[in-house]
Amino acid sequence: MTAPSLTLNPxxxxxxxxxxxxxxxxxxPEVQTILQTATDWVGYQTYLDLVEPxxxxxxxxxxxxxxxxxxxxxxxxxxxAIGRTVALISSGDPGIYAMAAAVFEVLEREASPVWAAVTxxxxxxxxAMQAAAALVGAPLGHDFCAxxxxxxxxxxxxxxxxxxxxxxxxxxxxxxxxxxxxxxxxLEQAQAILRQWRSPQTPVVLARNLGRxxxxxxxxxLGELVSTDADMRTVVLVxxxxxxxxxxxxxxxxxxxxxxxxx
Amino acid sequence: MTAPSLTLNPxxxxxxxxxxxxxxxxxxPEVQTILQTATDWVGYQTYLDLVEPxxxxxxxxxxxxxxxxxxxxxxxxxxxAIGRTVALISSGDPGIYAMAAAVFEVLEREASPVWAAVTxxxxxxxxAMQAAAALVGAPLGHDFCAxxxxxxxxxxxxxxxxxxxxxxxxxxxxxxxxxxxxxxxxLEQAQAILRQWRSPQTPVVLARNLGRxxxxxxxxxLGELVSTDADMRTVVLVxxxxxxxxxxxxxxxxxxxxxxxxx
Numbered sequence: 001m002t003a004p005s006l007t008l009n010p011x012x013x014x015x016x017x018x019x020x021x022x023x024x025x026x027x028x029p030e031v032q033t034i035l036q037t038a039t040d041w042v043g044y045q046t047y048l049d050l051v052e053p054x055x056x057x058x059x060x061x062x063x064x065x066x067x068x069x070x071x072x073x074x075x076x077x078x079x080x081a082i083g084r085t086v087a088l089i090s091s092g093d094p095g096i097y098a099m100a101a102a103v104f105e106v107l108e109r110e111a112s113p114v115w116a117a118v119t120x121x122x123x124x125x126x127x128a129m130q131a132a133a134a135l136v137g138a139p140l141g142h143d144f145c146a147x148x149x150x151x152x153x154x155x156x157x158x159x160x161x162x163x164x165x166x167x168x169x170x171x172x173x174x175x176x177x178x179x180x181x182x183x184x185x186x187l188e189q190a191q192a193i194l195r196q197w198r199s200p201q202t203p204v205v206l207a208r209n210l211g212r213x214x215x216x217x218x219x220x221x222l223g224e225l226v227s228t229d230a231d232m233r234t235v236v237l238v239x240x241x242x243x244x245x246x247x248x249x250x251x252x253x254x255x256x257x258x259x260x261x262x263x
Numbered sequence: 264m265t266a267p268s269l270t271l272n273p274x275x276x277x278x279x280x281x282x283x284x285x286x287x288x289x290x291x292p293e294v295q296t297i298l299q300t301a302t303d304w305v306g307y308q309t310y311l312d313l314v315e316p317x318x319x320x321x322x323x324x325x326x327x328x329x330x331x332x333x334x335x336x337x338x339x340x341x342x343x344a345i346g347r348t349v350a351l352i353s354s355g356d357p358g359i360y361a362m363a364a365a366v367f368e369v370l371e372r373e374a375s376p377v378w379a380a381v382t383x384x385x386x387x388x389x390x391a392m393q394a395a396a397a398l399v400g401a402p403l404g405h406d407f408c409a410x411x412x413x414x415x416x417x418x419x420x421x422x423x424x425x426x427x428x429x430x431x432x433x434x435x436x437x438x439x440x441x442x443x444x445x446x447x448x449x450l451e452q453a454q455a456i457l458r459q460w461r462s463p464q465t466p467v468v469l470a471r472n473l474g475r476x477x478x479x480x481x482x483x484x485l486g487e488l489v490s491t492d493a494d495m496r497t498v499v500l501v502x503x504x505x506x507x508x509x510x511x512x513x514x515x516x517x518x519x520x521x522x523x524x525x526x
Contacts, residue, residue: 104517154405263418
């Protein structure tokens with residue numbers, strides 16, 4: 001992707017937007033308006049395709065591969081610097097394991113003076129853990145943590161220490177990026193750490209392709225969990241010691257964490 | 264509030280909806296549609312007033328005080344049991360320190376057979392920590408925890424243990440319910456625990472009245488934080504050791520947590 005011109009124009013805007021987990025029904029009106037009025041969309045192809053129905057005929061698509069977040073952030077800032085109105089598109093919430101941090105990393109590291117006049121806006125979205133929780137009840141109804149199991153940008157020792165801390169202090173945990181083609185052992189290692197502190201009967205929620213074709217939401221126990229239950233499109237919620245299953249009727253059950261905590 | 268009749272009708276529905284932090288621009292289309300088509304709204308007055316522009320003339324409002332969550336949940340289930348289409352209204356995300364857990368608590372404790380046929384749906388929303396983060400940059404850009412500082416439903420010892428665990432494992436922390444008229448010391452106690460592990464220069468974000476009239480967002484340091492900075496309408500984000508301030512221009516700065524973590 002190349003910028004069409006390098007004449008700076010201080011009217012440029014960069015909106016880092018979260019489209020939610022996939023369904024348009026979960027996307028904020030703020031983000032819808034920005035997508036409909038942007039001159040340029042920048043993002044990973046899968047996400048651009050999800051919001052294609054909102055694209056105006058004149059809006060240019062700048063498709064990038066996944067895992068080139070810093071390049072994508074730089075390209076979006078460069079387009080805004082020449083006066084374009086740019087939407088940088090993340091799934092979920094752009095501030096939770098998504099593109100917003102990448103933009104500020106580039107802004108700080110490269111400190112390019114051409115980016116100083118760009119009007120930057122971050123637009124929140126519903127994150128995968130929230131949609132997963134809503135579909136099964138209220139497993140995040142009490143204190144919780146979000147932990148990415150990807151050890152590409154952080155050492156496994158830091159991840160393991162966080163899992164142990166969260167387990168000991170009895171937080172509900174949302175695991176993002178639990179498994180990928182290259183990272184196959186992290187989820188079972190996380191499970192092994194959790195099993196030192198938490199019952200094998202602890203409810204676990206596995207939600208895949210949220211808001212998209214092929215959505216699946218499964219409730220298992222911590223003891224039953226295996227790596228093949230998850231992939232990069234899965235978010236995994238692990239209950240605390242208090243997380244419970246309630247049977248509403250013979251064919252409907254819910255998972256929730258009470259608001260109260262025993263002494 | 265009294266139910267108009269006790270004839271059960273299995274077509275009743277209860278949607279537990281999150282309206283986001285306050286602005287209609289942050290409310291999902293799913294929730295907007297439910298609010299516009301419900302026969303009954305149940306909720307705390309402040310939240311009902313925020314969404315009043317979406318109310319159909321025939322939709323009945325059932326206003327309740329704050330802090331009577333279980334009564335409100337029971338009333339909403341009872342209305343749905345007689346065939347009404349009920350929206351139970353939370354601010355933010357109903358699954359994060361809000362009404363969804365209260366509904367499942369009542370459902371489990373009272374196990375009333377009249378509720379078995381109600382179609383329950385939980386509709387996620389943008390939570391205060393996400394809106395606060397978006398307004399200042401990307402402070403939740405890496406692993407984080409959400410902790411409520413209210414010790415009404417859980418003992419302070421459990422809260423203190425969670426703060427210490429989160430501090431030791433270097434999570435970014437979002438504090439909900441930091442201060443109220445009755446609870447004035449919890450935020451400074453949390454700060455004292457954090458100060459054992461984290462620099463006084465750690466960035467802290469205080470966001471009040473998000474998406475509403477009188478919205479304020481302030482960035483301070485952990486060392487400067489005092490209880491009078493916050494109230495029940497404030498969410499407080501405390502950075503990790505890696506959370507940084509980046510200066511985009513002479514008059515614009517951002518707070519973010521990088522995606523990478525040092526070995």
